[in-house]
Amino acid sequence: xxxxxxxxxxxxxxxxxxxxxxxxxxxxxxxxxxxxxxxxxxxxxxxxxxxxxxxxxxxxxxxxxxxxxxxxxxxxxxxxxxxxxxxxxxxxxxxxxxxxxxxxxxxxxxxxxxxxxxxxxxxxxxxxxxxxxxxxxxxxxxxxxxxxxxxxxxxxxxxxxxxxxxxxxxxxxxxxxxxxxxxxxxxxxxxxxxxxxxxxxxxxxxxxxxxxxxxxxxxxxxxxxxxxxxxxxxxxxxxxxxxxxxxxxxxxxxxxxxxxxxxxxxxxxxxxxxxxxxxxxxxxxxxxxxxxxxxxxx
Amino acid sequence: xxxxxxxxxxxxxxxxxxxxxxxxxxxxxxxxxxxxxxxxxxxxxxxxxxxxxxxxxxxxxxxxxxxxxxxxxxxxxxxxxxxxxxxxxxxxxxxxxxxxxxxxxxxxxxxxxxxxxxxxxxxxxxxxxxxxxxxxxxxxxxxxxxxxxxxxxxxxxxxxxxxxxxxxxxxxxxxxxxxxxxxxxxxxxxxxxxxxxxxxxxxxxxxxxxxxxxxxxxxxxxxxxxxxxxxxxxxxxxxxxxxxxxxxxxxxxxxxxxxxxxxxxxxxxxxxxxxxxxxxxxxxxxxxxxxxxxxxxx
Numbered sequence: 311x312x313x314x315x316x317x318x319x320x321x322x323x324x325x326x327x328x329x330x331x332x333x334x335x336x337x338x339x340x341x342x343x344x345x346x347x348x349x350x351x352x353x354x355x356x357x358x359x360x361x362x363x364x365x366x367x368x369x370x371x372x373x374x375x376x377x378x379x380x381x382x383x384x385x386x387x388x389x390x391x392x393x394x395x396x397x398x399x400x401x402x403x404x405x406x407x408x409x410x411x412x413x414x415x416x417x418x419x420x421x422x423x424x425x426x427x428x429x430x431x432x433x434x435x436x437x438x439x440x441x442x443x444x445x446x447x448x449x450x451x452x453x454x455x456x457x458x459x460x461x462x463x464x465x466x467x468x469x470x471x472x473x474x475x476x477x478x479x480x481x482x483x484x485x486x487x488x489x490x491x492x493x494x495x496x497x498x499x500x501x502x503x504x505x506x507x508x509x510x511x512x513x514x515x516x517x518x519x520x521x522x523x524x525x526x527x528x529x530x531x532x533x534x535x536x537x538x539x540x541x542x543x544x545x546x547x548x549x550x551x552x553x554x555x556x557x558x559x560x561x562x563x564x565x566x567x568x569x570x571x572x573x574x575x576x577x578x579x580x581x582x583x584x585x586x587x588x589x590x591x592x593x594x595x596x597x598x599x600x601x602x603x604x605x606x607x608x
Numbered sequence: 609x610x611x612x613x614x615x616x617x618x619x620x621x622x623x624x625x626x627x628x629x630x631x632x633x634x635x636x637x638x639x640x641x642x643x644x645x646x647x648x649x650x651x652x653x654x655x656x657x658x659x660x661x662x663x664x665x666x667x668x669x670x671x672x673x674x675x676x677x678x679x680x681x682x683x684x685x686x687x688x689x690x691x692x693x694x695x696x697x698x699x700x701x702x703x704x705x706x707x708x709x710x711x712x713x714x715x716x717x718x719x720x721x722x723x724x725x726x727x728x729x730x731x732x733x734x735x736x737x738x739x740x741x742x743x744x745x746x747x748x749x750x751x752x753x754x755x756x757x758x759x760x761x762x763x764x765x766x767x768x769x770x771x772x773x774x775x776x777x778x779x780x781x782x783x784x785x786x787x788x789x790x791x792x793x794x795x796x797x798x799x800x801x802x803x804x805x806x807x808x809x810x811x812x813x814x815x816x817x818x819x820x821x822x823x824x825x826x827x828x829x830x831x832x833x834x835x836x837x838x839x840x841x842x843x844x845x846x847x848x849x850x851x852x853x854x855x856x857x858x859x860x861x862x863x864x865x866x867x868x869x870x871x872x873x874x875x876x877x878x879x880x881x882x883x884x885x886x887x888x889x890x891x892x893x894x895x896x897x898x899x900x901x902x903x904x905x906x
Binding site for chain 1: 763
């Protein structure tokens with residue numbers, strides 16, 4: 311099977327997990343379930359769940375089933391952050407992935423609650439699937455939840471979102487740009503790899519390798535986003551091209567130029583691939599995924 | 609010491625726990641920490657943490673230290689829900705407890721992020737304090753987190769907030785009113801008692817007793833709020849009196865009348881006190897607290 315076919319099958323698999331994971335109970339207001347589903351199934355790439363499951367594969371494939379709630383939780387956390395980010399009080403985006411954003415469909419109040427609901431539910435999902443039977447696995451699993459929680463919060467994603475909001479329409483220095491990148495997007499990508507590794511019982515060396523892969527790919531992902539925002543095709547991205555420029559946001563291409571930025575992505579990819587060499591054939595797909603992230607459509 | 613003095617000392621104790629629990633790291637944007645602290649220390653009654661610690665006292669006082677992160681997390685979850693509830697897209701309140709609401713001070717975008725931050729941090733706090741050393745205590749503690757997570761989310765508080773938002777400016781039926789009350793406020797109060805009981809290793813009978821106490825007090829709390837909203841004194845409550853009426857919200861007094869509503873509170877209190885009789889002297893303070901909740905200022 312080609313990489314693209316395998317990736318498509320993977321996304322469908324994750325979608326099925328997410329469908330099973332989302333609540334169906336009668337007692338919950340219908341509009342809340344609908345709004346959660348609307349955003350969770352709005353065409354996400356499922357990058358974080360796939361990274362987590364591939365990290366598992368690198369270490370111990372037998373822990374895969376156990377890790378599925380963690381994978382779904384990562385996607386829910388990512389989705390909630392987009393819903394809140396798109397709000398008028400934040401980035402004020404009307405479209406995402408070519409579809410109206412949550413608050414355009416359900417209203418601002420519901421969008422706030424839907425984000426809250428997804429964040430809270432991601433923890434419920436992870437906590438309700440703690441493997442109570444085996445001590446070692448239980449401790450590993452809890453450490454994986456801790457890792458995700460930290461990356462999603464003030465020390466990670468929310469810290470990055472705050473700095474981004476704080477510096478909107480201001481001239482950024484490069485240090486601040488790096489902080490925003492590594493926290494707003496990088497932290498959760500890094501945590502996807504680390505949580506997978508932890509859950510599968512990785513040793514120190516394995517954990518370090520996957521952490522490094524996550525850091526390199528996470529940064530590359532962001533630089534690629536910056537590049538695509540300049541040269542990307544409006545239809546493909548499903549959002550206004552050049553919006554970062556319009557909001558006077560500092561980007562890698564605006565500092566280093568387009569060609570140099572592309573070269574940086576290439577270097578980051580090479581470093582990422584080198585980091586996971588120790589896993590041999592087990593890391594084949596995750597390596598392909600790294601390439602896919604770095605070479606998206608340009 | 610009189611009840612009021614003990615309560616005041618208790619609130620100060622909880623405030624100190626919260627001060628210790630909130631993050632201080634340099635790496636986090638200052639404004640985020642300030643905004644979190646602003647709302648956490650805006651004069652809350654600390655009802656949920658106190659209920660949790662008192663539930664512990666009823667079962668096994670030795671588990672108290674272990675439960676403090678849970679107590680702080682409950683208050684942070686409560687605080688985040690108020691910040692989001694006060695947003696213009698939700699209840700649009702400018703004041704709470706006599707102080708400007710979070711979004712009036714820090715702006716709407718920061719208020720959204722601060723709420724997210726407090727919710728996420730409450731889970732970080734609980735998860736980072738899992739007692740890994742003893743199996744039994746660890747499992748009890750995780751079950752307590754599960755209980756809090758469920759009560760805070762779509763099956764509890766967020767479900768209630770959604771229904772409340774959905775039915776705004778609409779005629780409510782009594783069933784819907786009950787759903788809103790029991791979920792929006794009741795669920796987290798009930799969970800405070802249950803999580804405390806679970807963490808302390810309560811048996812079935814003890815857990816049931818504290819659950820019942822929580823349900824009765826939680827409902828009474830809400831009816832008292834409804835009553836105070838009619839007869840309360842603006843300065844004491846720190847918010848506009850009669851705002852529920854203005855928004856055409858259905859309340860207990862509007863259905864049953866003021867006197868009958870007061871009688872219902874009295875009955876609920878008696879049932880609550882009866883439920884915890886089995887704990888004898890250990891439940892003295894929590895019983896006093898129940899009375900305090902039911903007899904607030906009217």
